[in-house]
Amino acid sequence: MIVLLSIIVMFLCIILFLQYRAKQEKDQHLRYMAEKLEGIMMDSTREQIQIVTDDKQVVHLMMQINQLLDRSREHERNFIHTEASMKRMLANISHDLKTPLTVIVGYLEMLENQSNITVSEQAHLLRKVRKKANELVHLMNTFFDLAKLESGDLVIELERVNLTEIAKQNMLAFYELIETKGFEVDIQLPDKPIWMRGNEEALNRIFNNLISNALKYGADGNWFGLHLCEDKQFITIQIIDRGKGLDEIQQERVFERMYTLEESRNKAFQGSGLGLTITKRLVEAMDGVIQVVSKPYEETIFTIQWKR
Missing domain, CATH: 1.20.5 (Single alpha-helices involved in coiled-coils or other helix-helix interfaces)
Structure with missing residues (x-):
């Protein structure tokens, strides 16, 4: 025991x-x-914590x-990236607002100080002032639209729309410009309607942004394509040009707020840097995805897809 x-x-x-x-x-x-x-x-x-x-x-x-x-x-x-993006955005906003305001002030000073100016010259200057003022209003509306999209305040109501017809109407809107510039075109639209749940106003803006972007930055290639198709899984839109395209960094950042190519700060390439950002937000608001693939002077393709 x-x-x-x-x-x-x-x-x-x-x-x-x-x-x-x-x-x-x-x-x-x-x-x-x-x-x-x-x-x-x-x-x-x-470092990470390692214990055996x-x-x-x-x-x-x-x-x-x-x-x-x-x-x-x-x-x-993400915070550092966002902070840098915000600083760049503020700098670009200041630049984009300052330019038309400076021109407007200059024209108004001419009207005020030059007493010997003729009526026709006054009318000419006032037309320029109105044009710059309209540019300023458009720019401010663009900023507000993006702010509403990102805050969720802009409601995108979805309904049954004919995407084929919307694509045709947008191509017709650019037909004269394409013909004037002598672009070769490859338009592939189906004969039958492609129906989807979307917002016609938002889709018009998406087409407008992407087509004008392709004609502006892809002008060197003198070629433009728009393809619309569907299969059992997806509805797909492709906007294609053969211009100078985008390098890998630009492809990654092209949808960022206020991100613009260097040329876009020049007079021939004026832009707020918000068009593609708004396009992406509108596509996502309709449950779609957008991406870009680019090979300079071969093909730059913006692709949008919605699930059927």
Whole structure:
């Protein structure tokens, strides 16, 4: 009996000792993790917490902390990217607003200070003032439209629309410009209507933005294509040009707010840098996706797809 009790006591001591050692080891791991985490956060390093242990709870905690670190770094990268984008956007907005305002002020000063100006010259200057004022109003409306789209305040009501007819009407609107510039064209529209749930006004704006963009930036290729088709899964629109195209960085950033090619800041390529951003938001508001693939002077293709 005494021997049995001794064995039991010995086993209890061993168990207590092992539990004590396990607790010590767990406490040591937790202290290390706390100190390591504090160092990572203070120094903003890219390290992760690494511990070799058989304790499943410690391993699980370590994995969760590393996931939180990854998310924190991703949020930090997004914040830095957004901050840079906002600074660029403010600079571009200032530039785009300042240009027409400066011209308007200049014309008004001419009207005010030149007493010998003729009636016809006054009318000519006033027409220029009106043109620049209209540009300014259009630009402000574009900014407000994007703000409404991104805040969700602009409601895009969906109804059954004939996408084939909308595409035809938009092509007719650009027909004279395409003919004047002597573009070769490849228009592939189905004979039958393609019906979808969409918003006609939004679709007109999408077509307008993409077609005008292709004619403006793809002018070097002297070629324009518009393809519309459907299959059992998707409705697909492609706007194609063979101009100078986009490099890989431009393809990644072309839908960003206020992102414009360098040429777009020149007089011949005036633009707010919001057209493609608004296009993307409108496509997404109708549950579609848009992407671009470009090979300079071969093909630049903007593709929009909606699920059937």
